[in-house]
Structures are given as structure tokens and as C-alpha cells.
Amino acid sequence: MTQLRLGRPVWLGRDTRTPRQTYQSLKAHQDVDVAIVGGGITGSAVALTFANAGVRVALVEAALVGRGSTAASTALLLQELDMGLTELGRRYGAAKAQRIWELSAFAARDFVKTVRRVGIACELTEQDSIYYTIGPDRVQQLRGEYARRCKAGFSGEWLTPGALRRLTGISGRGAIRTRGNAQLNPYKACVGLLRSAERSGAAIFEHSPVQRIDSARQGVRVVTPGGTLTARQVVIATGYATPIFQPLIGRFRLYRTYVLATKRITRQQHWELGLDSVMLWELARPYHYARWTPDQRLLLGGEDRPVVAGRGRTAAFRKGTRELREYFEALLPALSDLGIDYAWEGLFAMTPDGLPYIGPHQRYPNHLFALGYGGNGMTFGFLAARMLLEQWQGVHSADHDLFAFGRHR
Ligand SMILES: Cc1cc2nc3c(=O)[nH]c(=O)nc-3n(C[C@H](O)[C@H](O)[C@H](O)COP(=O)(O)OP(=O)(O)OC[C@H]3O[C@@H](n4cnc5c(N)ncnc54)[C@H](O)[C@@H]3O)c2cc1C
Numbered sequence: 001m002t003q004l005r006l007g008r009p010v011w012l013g014r015d016t017r018t019p020r021q022t023y024q025s026l027k028a029h030q031d032v033d034v035a036i037v038g039g040g041i042t043g044s045a046v047a048l049t050f051a052n053a054g055v056r057v058a059l060v061e062a063a064l065v066g067r068g069s070t071a072a073s074t075a076l077l078l079q080e081l082d083m084g085l086t087e088l089g090r091r092y093g094a095a096k097a098q099r100i101w102e103l104s105a106f107a108a109r110d111f112v113k114t115v116r117r118v119g120i121a122c123e124l125t126e127q128d129s130i131y132y133t134i135g136p137d138r139v140q141q142l143r144g145e146y147a148r149r150c151k152a153g154f155s156g157e158w159l160t161p162g163a164l165r166r167l168t169g170i171s172g173r174g175a176i177r178t179r180g181n182a183q184l185n186p187y188k189a190c191v192g193l194l195r196s197a198e199r200s201g202a203a204i205f206e207h208s209p210v211q212r213i214d215s216a217r218q219g220v221r222v223v224t225p226g227g228t229l230t231a232r233q234v235v236i237a238t239g240y241a242t243p244i245f246q247p248l249i250g251r252f253r254l255y256r257t258y259v260l261a262t263k264r265i266t267r268q269q270h271w272e273l274g275l276d277s278v279m280l281w282e283l284a285r286p287y288h289y290a291r292w293t294p295d296q297r298l299l300l301g302g303e304d305r306p307v308v309a310g311r312g313r314t315a316a317f318r319k320g321t322r323e324l325r326e327y328f329e330a331l332l333p334a335l336s337d338l339g340i341d342y343a344w345e346g347l348f349a350m351t352p353d354g355l356p357y358i359g360p361h362q363r364y365p366n367h368l369f370a371l372g373y374g375g376n377g378m379t380f381g382f383l384a385a386r387m388l389l390e391q392w393q394g395v396h397s398a399d400h401d402l403f404a405f406g407r408h409r
Pocket of ligand 1: 037038039040041042043060061062063064065066067068069070071072073074075076077078208209210211237238239242257258259301345346347348370373374375376377378379380381
């Protein structure tokens with residue numbers, strides 16, 4: 001199986017002992033309504049949403065829950081998509097682009113509400129995001145995006161270069177400030193969602209890699225080395241198409257992305273940096289971004305690059321993290337005095353249009369997919385959970401078509 005991470009994310013701490021298994025492996029046969037493959041943020045959101053709706057679910061995770069791409073995530077819960085309204089509108093028209101943005105904003109709020117309602121301790125904090133540009137040639141593009149957002153009813157505030165500098169310490173050309181975004185610890189959020197799903201009746205199994213999925217009389221049979229699940233439907237929440245779904249693999253492009261976590265920053269250093277308590281991300285692509293942690297570290301991310309077969313992952317890791325550091329030291333010079341405590345690399349999957357696939361595929365009866373989120377997997381994972389429940393319940397909505405496999409036709 002592909003290794004989803006390299007290096008140690010700050011969320012998993014310094015303890016490098018073999019982590020404890022929380023849930024048993026699947027050792028027998030079990031019959032449920034819905035089987036879920038994958039125990040990351042998507043699988044856990046699906047498990048909780050379905051279990052709360054009274055659906056009998058079982059989730060099988062190949063390794064340990066929450067330790068795939070989810071543990072690598074920097075977990076900015078942005079209402080905004082990576083793909084701007086302008087670009088999305090060009091591809092799908094203004095009305096569809098607006099609806100996709102509305103759904104993303106809804107999913108971000110839904111995530112926050114769920115975490116609060118369930119009472120998951122996962123360092124959730126509300127925080128504004130600052131979408132900036134430093135390139136003089138890009139400011140018109142950013143202004144155009146801002147105008148489109150305003151017209152479509154998305155709240156935001158234009159920051160002049162002076163306002164951007166006062167708020168962030170960045171010498172840029174302008175920015176859009178969005179209020180009411182959030183951030184959290186993705187590993188704790190995932191584990192908390194699963195605990196809650198379990199309380200609502202979900203069965204969860206770790207170290208239970210799915211080897212194949214067969215058609216069965218009334219649905220599917222999900223086969224793991226130790227046991228099987230029969231279910232009317234199976235939800236595939238493995239991040240991207242794994243070798244079990246060979247014909248779908250070509251729909252995803254895998255990228256590596258890098259993150260650094262600084263040492264804890266003192267008040268004095270914070271002041272010297274000039275960066276307020278906001279999340280940063282930039283207009284250029286691939287973009288860089290930064291956020292604070294509750295224990296006063298800065299997470300610095302970006303330098304995404306496509307996975308190229310045979311190219312050394314360790315050498316790419318060194319180069320990626322070095323370039324990341326160089327970028328941020330140029331942006332916020334006071335950073336050069338700060339040490340780095342954690343560095344890691346994570347994998348994410350992109351579809352051709354940057355939107356996830358959520359829903360059925362004609363080739364695979366009784367399967368529902370939730371894959372390919374790019375850099376918005378936290379919010380889209382939640383959106384997937386709601387949409388898949390609707391599909392399971394037989395509710396049809398035009399919203400589903402926006403994320404269907406067939407949308408490219
Ligand atoms: C460095 C980084 C930063 C990111 N930052 C953000 C961010 O700020 N905001 C945001 O919204 N998104 C962000 N993302 C994206 C987001 O984190 C991911 O899209 C999201 O975590 C994917 O969750 P998932 O549950 O779909 O996949 P994963 O967390 O990868 O979970 C899939 C699980 O499926 C399991 N699995 C695979 N094959 C099998 C099998 N055969 N049988 C059983 N189990 C199997 C794997 O072991 C894994 O645990 C970031 C991603 C990375 C890498």
C-alpha cells in the first residue's frame with residue numbers, strides 16, 4: 001500500500017513508539033447496511049453521519065485510524081475552495097461555481113457545528129483567513145476574484161498593502177480577509193468523530209485491509225484477511241483510487257506536499273514576526289500557506305509537486321522542505337531566527353478539475369465513492385458524508401451532479 005506520509009506530523013507528537021491499536025481487527029463475518037473502507041476524516045465523518053441516521057455501519061481501516069493523509073493535514077477549515085470562483089466559473093458557469101462554493105462554506109460550518117455538538121476536544125478555533133498576493137502582476141486577478149465573491153454574496157474584506165502589512169507583516173499587494181473560518185487538530189478530530197460514531201452504534205476495525213470487494217446477493221461482500229462484511233452498499237473513503245479500483249486510477253493525480261512546524265514562539269518573537277492570529281494562503285499556484293497552533297508554533301506549508309514514479313522521495317523531501325523554509329523566510333524575515341521542530345510530507349490526490357468525486361460509479365454497483373479532495377479534504381470529507389447519506393436514502397439533488405463521476409462529459 002502507498003505510504004501516505006513521510007516524517008512526523010506535529011499532531012502525532014514526539015512519541016515514536018508503535019502506536020496502540022484502539023479497535024480490534026475484523027475477525028469474523030458481520031452483516032451491516034453500509035460498509036466503509038478507510039478510517040481517515042472522510043470515513044469517520046461518513047460513519048458518524050450514517051450511524052446518527054440509524055444506519056448500521058462498519059468501518060474497516062487498513063492500518064490505524066486517522067494516521068493516513070488526515071494526520072498530515074494542516075486542517076484549515078476554509079469556506080473558500082482552492083479553486084477560485086473566477087476559475088471555477090470559467091469551467092462550469094457562474095451559477096454552478098457559486099453553488100459549489102456555497103456547499104463548501106456549508107460543509108466548513110457543518111464540521112465546526114458537529115465538533116461542538118459532539119464535544120470533541122480537537123483544538124478547534126475560529127480564525128480569519130487572509131488570501132494574499134505578493135506579485136504586482138497578480139493584484140488585478142485577486143481584485144477580480146474579490147469582486148466576483150462579493151457579487152455572489154460571499155462575505156470578505158479587501159485589504160490594502162498597508163492593512164495586509166499591519167495584520168500579517170507581509171509586504172504584499174493586497175489580500176482578501178474572510179471571517180469565520182476555523183482550524184483544528186485533524187487527528188484528534190478524526191478519532192473523536194469515530195468515538196462518537198461508535199457510541200451511535202458504528203463498528204470500527206483497525207488493521208483490516210480490504211483485499212477485494214465482491215458482488216453479493218443483496219449488495220457487496222468486503223473481504224479482509226481476518227473476516228468479511230456483507231453490506232447493501234460500500235463507501236470507499238480511501239483518499240484516492242487504490243489498486244482495487246485500477247480502472248479509476250487514471251482519474252487522480254497524486255501530489256506530495258510539505259509542512260514545517262516551528263519551535264514554540266515566544267511573545268517577543270511573535271511581535272517581531274508581526275503575524276496576527278490569522279491563517280494565510282496565497283493566490284499563486286501551487287500555493288503556500290501558514291497557520292498557528294494552540295501551543296504557539298507556526299505551521300508552514302506548500303511546495304506541492306506531482307509524484308513522479310521512481311524519483312527519490314527522501315531527496316524530494318529535503319528539497320521541498322528547504323524551499324518551503326526559503327519562501328517563508330523571504331516573506332517573514334523574522335522567521336529565520338526560529339528553529340524547526342517538525343517536518344513532514346503528505347500525499348493528496350487531485351482530480352482533473354480539482355473537485356472531489358462523491359457518489360456512485362456505473363462500473364461498480366452498490367459502491368459509493370468519496371475521493372480526490374486536493375487541498376480541501378477536511379471540508380469536502382464532511383460534504384461527502386452528507387451527500388452520500390442523501391444518496392443512500394434515495395434523495396436526489398442537483399448538488400450531487402456537481403461532484404458526480406460523469407460531470408466531465
Ligand atoms: C500536508 C497536507 C495538508 C493538508 N491541509 C489541508 C487543509 O488545511 N485543509 C483541508 O481541508 N485539507 C487539507 N489537506 C487535505 C486533507 O487532509 C485530506 O484530503 C484528507 O485528510 C483526506 O482524508 P481521507 O479520509 O479521505 O483520507 P486518509 O486520511 O488518507 O484516509 C484514508 C484511509 O484509508 C485507508 N485505506 C486505504 N486503502 C485501504 C484498504 N484497502 N482497506 C482499508 N483501508 C484502506 C488508509 O490507511 C487511510 O487511513 C491536506 C493534506 C495534506 C497531505
